[in-house]
Amino acid sequence: xxxxxxxxxxxxxxxxxxxxxxxxxxxxxxxxxxxxxxxxxxxxxxxxxxxxxxxxxxxxxxxxxxxxxxxxxxxxxxxxxxxxxxxxxxxxxxxxxxxxxxxxxxxxxxxxxxxxxxxxxxxxxxxxxxxxxxxxxxxxxxxxxxxxxxxxxxxxxxxxxxxxxxxxxxxxxxxxxxxxxxxxxxxxxxxxxxxxxxxxxxxxxxxxxxxxxxxxxxxxxxxxxxxxxxxxxxxxxxxxxxxxxxxxxxxxxxxxxxxxxxxxxxxxxxxxxxxxxxxxxxxxxxxxxxxxxxxxxxxxxxx
Numbered sequence: 001x002x003x004x005x006x007x008x009x010x011x012x013x014x015x016x017x018x019x020x021x022x023x024x025x026x027x028x029x030x031x032x033x034x035x036x037x038x039x040x041x042x043x044x045x046x047x048x049x050x051x052x053x054x055x056x057x058x059x060x061x062x063x064x065x066x067x068x069x070x071x072x073x074x075x076x077x078x079x080x081x082x083x084x085x086x087x088x089x090x091x092x093x094x095x096x097x098x099x100x101x102x103x104x105x106x107x108x109x110x111x112x113x114x115x116x117x118x119x120x121x122x123x124x125x126x127x128x129x130x131x132x133x134x135x136x137x138x139x140x141x142x143x144x145x146x147x148x149x150x151x152x153x154x155x156x157x158x159x160x161x162x163x164x165x166x167x168x169x170x171x172x173x174x175x176x177x178x179x180x181x182x183x184x185x186x187x188x189x190x191x192x193x194x195x196x197x198x199x200x201x202x203x204x205x206x207x208x209x210x211x212x213x214x215x216x217x218x219x220x221x222x223x224x225x226x227x228x229x230x231x232x233x234x235x236x237x238x239x240x241x242x243x244x245x246x247x248x249x250x251x252x253x254x255x256x257x258x259x260x261x262x263x264x265x266x267x268x269x270x271x272x273x274x275x276x277x278x279x280x281x282x283x284x285x286x287x288x289x290x291x292x293x294x295x296x297x298x299x300x301x302x303x
Contacts, residue, residue: 056084
């Protein structure tokens with residue numbers, strides 16, 4: 001039986017950063033491979049899907065993959081024009097993502113490969129391309145079961161709950177954690193006492209919903225792009241401060257947290273400092289959470 005694993009192929013947000021100062025963490029944008037019994041699910045198609053595609057084309061026996069997209073911002077789809085299996089006739093590639101129809105998903109992927117943006121369109125893909133009905137509430141790939149929910153990011157963006165090899169994996173590449181809480185607290189003095197009570201109740205309800213979506217997860221892969229200083233100038237941009245993510249994971253009793261979607265501005269040393277701060281938070285809260293920096297090439301054994 002083939003081994004079951006999760007592998008990070010791209011861990012950056014916003015844009016690829018192949019700089020000498022970033023190589024320990026990695027410079028490719030969002031892409032995670034989950035493989036169970038030779039069934040493959042790919043989360044997002046940033047530049048990390050390019051080396052993954054090369055590996056699959058050279059080694060894969062199944063030649064049938066599912067690509068789930070959190071949303072269609074460029075850093076999450078820009079690897080597709082260079083995804084080798086799409087240009088091989090005996091492959092089948094299945095796409096799922098936000099949208100009102102199959103045609104909308106197709107159009108979102110077609111657009112970046114049309115003139116004047118790219119010289120080769122999706123009509124040159126030779127694989128069997130299948131777009132999954134976006135109104136499906138759950139999808140599967142062999143023994144891997146997938147559901148999704150909305151998160152706080154500009155446009156419609158999904159977080160994915162993936163059941164694989166008796167593990168619950170939550171993949172949330174882009175999300176502004178505790179968005180409502182921070183927005184309310186910022187303007188609380190502008191509200192009457194009655195309005196404050198109403199907003200506090202809304203805030204509690206929203207946070208309980210957020211916690212429920214990740215409660216007890218074995219593995220949480222979550223956007224942690226900003227430092228507290230970054231977040232103060234980028235509220236509403238749809239990304240999380242690492243402090244909030246760690247506390248969020250502790251509150252939800254997550255077992256393992258992988259900080260993800262790293263800011264391309266932050267080099268390896270800066271991310272090492274973020275990791276140290278996260279460990280301090282965990283220690284100060286006397287929590288059992290295990291926290292890691294998602295690094296390109298890192299592989300997690302799911303067996």
